Amino acid sequence: MQLVAILGMLAFAASAEAAPANPLSRRTFQSAIKNVVILVMENRSLDNLLGGQTTAGLENPVNSGPYCNPYSLTNASMGTVCTVANDYDSILNDPDHAVYGNNMEFYGTFTPSNAAIAAGTLVPTQQGFVQEQLRLYSSVSKTTLAKQVMGYYTEAQVPVLTTLVKNFVTFNHWHSDVPGPTDPNRLALVSGSTYGHGSNDATFKAKGFNQKSLFQSVTESGRAWRNYHDAAGGTGPEASWFNWTYAAGLSNRVVNLPQFYVDAAAGNLTALSFLNPSCCGVGTTSMHPSGLISAGEGLIKTVYEALRAGPQWNTTLLIITFDETGGFHDHVPPPLAPAPDALTYTASTPSGGSYTLPFNRLGGRVPTLLVSPWVAKGFVEQKAANAAGSTVSYSATSILNTLGLLWGFAPYNPRVAAAPPFDHLIQTTLRTDAPLTLPAATPFRAAKMLH
Numbered sequence: 001m002q003l004v005a006i007l008g009m010l011a012f013a014a015s016a017e018a019a020p021a022n023p024l025s026r027r028t029f030q031s032a033i034k035n036v037v038i039l040v041m042e043n044r045s046l047d048n049l050l051g052g053q054t055t056a057g058l059e060n061p062v063n064s065g066p067y068c069n070p071y072s073l074t075n076a077s078m079g080t081v082c083t084v085a086n087d088y089d090s091i092l093n094d095p096d097h098a099v100y101g102n103n104m105e106f107y108g109t110f111t112p113s114n115a116a117i118a119a120g121t122l123v124p125t126q127q128g129f130v131q132e133q134l135r136l137y138s139s140v141s142k143t144t145l146a147k148q149v150m151g152y153y154t155e156a157q158v159p160v161l162t163t164l165v166k167n168f169v170t171f172n173h174w175h176s177d178v179p180g181p182t183d184p185n186r187l188a189l190v191s192g193s194t195y196g197h198g199s200n201d202a203t204f205k206a207k208g209f210n211q212k213s214l215f216q217s218v219t220e221s222g223r224a225w226r227n228y229h230d231a232a233g234g235t236g237p238e239a240s241w242f243n244w245t246y247a248a249g250l251s252n253r254v255v256n257l258p259q260f261y262v263d264a265a266a267g268n269l270t271a272l273s274f275l276n277p278s279c280c281g282v283g284t285t286s287m288h289p290s291g292l293i294s295a296g297e298g299l300i301k302t303v304y305e306a307l308r309a310g311p312q313w314n315t316t317l318l319i320i321t322f323d324e325t326g327g328f329h330d331h332v333p334p335p336l337a338p339a340p341d342a343l344t345y346t347a348s349t350p351s352g353g354s355y356t357l358p359f360n361r362l363g364g365r366v367p368t369l370l371v372s373p374w375v376a377k378g379f380v381e382q383k384a385a386n387a388a389g390s391t392v393s394y395s396a397t398s399i400l401n402t403l404g405l406l407w408g409f410a411p412y413n414p415r416v417a418a419a420p421p422f423d424h425l426i427q428t429t430l431r432t433d434a435p436l437t438l439p440a441a442t443p444f445r446a447a448k449m450l451h
Ligand SMILES: *[C@@H]1O[C@H](CO)[C@@H](O)[C@H](O)[C@H]1NC(C)=O
Pocket: 075, 077, 078
């Protein structure tokens, strides 16, 4: 395992000093980080949101593309369309992100063979994003629809994220846990499994989940948490999905987002702060279509500046990630990963057949950043060694595995155990050069949603 980690470091860490996982870096992690802040945004792939970032180590359209999709998987004479810089702030026609939609986008069929996927003989080609968008929105022009899923944002269009990429750590190989929609992915992020749920069903709002969550583990470790959510609603709040939260009498730990800024300024942030943006239309902050990218940038800027100015900055790790890819193109095929449990999810598909997801593979690649005075400046992390010594891609459950190392709780299941932790990205010295403020998020062609 050590050897794999060292080889990985030699191969990838040419430009910065991220160390492989070892007892020293774990102790550094535990002494440095007292406050973890997790902000989960909505529905954007890496090639879409960070596709124009020029920082070395990021494989994206501007650095290693262009990447192309055919208009039709069955009629080549309809031509192809390639990744292109966007000239709009959001899109009106939300791409397909159901489990079967992800299947079409990755494998070119709603019902891929699970046996062939597990055997490695059927690998994702990432060729079906444009065809699926055209199927969903038959009344919109095909060039507009193609641009909606194949487009990417330039560095100048996302100045907040660009500044964070250039100052902190960005992951090049971080995938959502489930090739499916929001709530199952958010559930996996905080509990390691969807418990067989593959859609945003009624169980989430019904406090219907009994499994152990990050909120329970933090509490059992003798620490506290707060789940800050936007009163406008739209995402989570994840802590309210679990029976345990109510049984433990801790539902008052789910509070409105403005309280986060009060707590950050007062030095009153708990060990874990979990932040939910609002979602999903114009005026919401999660970056979910048709919410503007610039509105999401505004939220990230406000959260960062509150932490940076607050008395707890020196002990803070901010994790900014996304729930899933939202049906936007990404050229990196999602890898296999161990199933967390034996549960499956079955849905009927637009082609008439049904598809059963065994939860043995990850979703698409999403943007994820580590922001802290303890991480390297402008470093891009690649894959990493997991507990079994394999070099693999990160996923949302890497957060659970890493926080288990920080706060002393065991992985909940095989999926969490196999996710690489990222404690080795915490350095031994505190940086004092982190920017005090970030650039203003600027709407561009705000009135020109692409539709
Ligand atoms: C294939 O696409 C071409 C170009 O759009 C079109 O003219 C042709 O009718 C299509 N063929 C079929 C079988 O749909």
